[in-house]
Amino acid sequence: GQNIDQPTEMTATEGAIVQINCTYQTSGFNGLFWYQQHAGEAPTFLSYNVLDGLEEKGRFSSFLSRSKGYSYLLLKELQMKDSASYLCAVSHGSGNTGKLIFGQGTTLQVKP
């Protein structure tokens, strides 16, 4: 079957670093996405990995290991506004990379 696992909840302190892990088992792989979603709002794109390694974008970085079916999102210098759900999603099958399988999301709470 197809499965994406990520922790349900995490808590971290303002100014700290937090790593959100995601493991996946899918038929086919066209890339892995991370989205941020604030409560009641639409998801917004954070990162995309299709090759192994680390992609850095400001305070956010995302890592991918295709052989291990593993990714993580790293958030540095946490701010209160980073409190949100973080969705891991895998593009699978042929062609259409918009057809994604989503994990359940990790709700991150940043405390002062």
Place this chain on the structure above:
Amino acid sequence: DGGITQSPKYLFRKEGQNVTLSCEQNLNHDAMYWYRQDPGQGLRLIYYSQIVNDFQKGDIAEGYSVSREKKESFPLTVTSAQKNPTAFYLCASSMGGELFFGEGSRLTVL
């Protein structure tokens, strides 16, 4: 500004009624999608369309219907056959890369 517009933002429906959620995009994207989000669960794909006048079922298409008569529009009808329609519905579009989402429509069945 380019983007995706969903309406209505909130909708209440009585059991047995069909309702249609609107999704319009001016990003000139070929592909459009409908996802459903329930508390504690990930987004699940209902229907998607890669080109005008063509669409495919996603993982949870039962009780839903769509049309794609124009490139800009991809409305979703939640029919009375959908057993548990209360959810947050998200429309998205893409050009083969990242998904761009609308603001969502929250449907509540009374």
